[in-house]
Amino acid sequence: MRAWERIWLGATIALMILATLAVFLYAPREAKMGDVQRIFYFHISTAWSGFLAFAVALIGAIAYLRTRSARWDQLSHAAVEVGLVLLTMAIVTGSLWARPVWNTWWTWDPRLTTTTITWVVYLAHLLLRNAVENPETRARFAAVYAIVAFVTVPITYLSARLLRTIHPIVLGPSVSSEAQGQFGLTPRMVHTMVLSLIAWTLLFSVLLWMRYRVQRAQETLEGIEAAAEEA
Amino acid sequence: MGYLVAAYLVFWGVTFFYVLYLLRRQRALEERIARLRARFNPEEGEERDELR
Numbered sequence: 001m002r003a004w005e006r007i008w009l010g011a012t013i014a015l016m017i018l019a020t021l022a023v024f025l026y027a028p029r030e031a032k033m034g035d036v037q038r039i040f041y042f043h044i045s046t047a048w049s050g051f052l053a054f055a056v057a058l059i060g061a062i063a064y065l066r067t068r069s070a071r072w073d074q075l076s077h078a079a080v081e082v083g084l085v086l087l088t089m090a091i092v093t094g095s096l097w098a099r100p101v102w103n104t105w106w107t108w109d110p111r112l113t114t115t116t117i118t119w120v121v122y123l124a125h126l127l128l129r130n131a132v133e134n135p136e137t138r139a140r141f142a143a144v145y146a147i148v149a150f151v152t153v154p155i156t157y158l159s160a161r162l163l164r165t166i167h168p169i170v171l172g173p174s175v176s177s178e179a180q181g182q183f184g185l186t187p188r189m190v191h192t193m194v195l196s197l198i199a200w201t202l203l204f205s206v207l208l209w210m211r212y213r214v215q216r217a218q219e220t221l222e223g224i225e226a227a228a229e230e231a
Numbered sequence: 232m233g234y235l236v237a238a239y240l241v242f243w244g245v246t247f248f249y250v251l252y253l254l255r256r257q258r259a260l261e262e263r264i265a266r267l268r269a270r271f272n273p274e275e276g277e278e279r280d281e282l283r
Contacts, residue, residue, distance in 0.1 A: 093238040217264065
């Protein structure tokens with residue numbers, strides 16, 4: 001591991017620990033929901049990182065189509081996988097928050113439905129990409145798919161802002177009067193939220209870098225094996 | 232409190248196992264690449280001998 005990687009990893013671990021301590025010790029206990037509201041810091045941060053990953057996948061896809069460099073395809077593919085892991089965590093933590101607050105694990109609310117669609121669309125991206133054998137066709141197909149798939153991200157973001165939903169909007173105004181679990185942010189909550197978002201963004205960057213390196217090694221191996229077969 | 236602990240366990244658990252999975256996969260791939268390169272090296276040596 002190179003020196004800058006060690007510094008990067010160390011900063012990520014330190015910030016993750018700091019953010020977790022802030023969630024439990026610095027952020028105040030919310031009056032109505034109690035301690036379960038603290039899930040919100042993890043839930044929003046993982047959702048944010050997941051959507052950031054899909055944005056990176058989009059950038060990688062566009063860059064691949066422009067340059068045809070395999071590195072961009074590898075980055076895009078890595079970002080989709082990491083994004084799926086993070087979005088899965090956001091869905092699970094959201095469900096764990098919903099059980100005591102909404103009295104149900106799951107409901108087909110616009111926000112939850114659009115998030116599920118996003119999750120399924122990106123899962124299909126991984127499965128379909130792996131089904132294509134020719135590396136160039138696979139990369140081109142994955143790039144076009146990643147660009148189209150990204151449409152689900154703004155739809156998911158806007159679903160809770162434009163449609164009638166029970167999903168609370170903590171950052172920004174909500175048009176839905178049916179939101180359940182809505183709460184106002186105190187300054188300490190804002191500090192904790194900002195710290196969590198920075199920590200999770202760093203965690204995402206570390207996971208993305210690790211996954212990208214795996215993808216590069218995988219494709220290097222495939223290249224060597226193909227050369228061996230030809231020889 | 233139970234739901235809060237469960238959420239945090241899910242997060243740390245998934246992160247831990249995903250990092251472990253990536254590290255193992257990386258190591259396995261690097262070992263395979265090293266084995267393949269080692270297999271090709273003697274041939275490269277022979278080619279160099281022929282050129283001499």
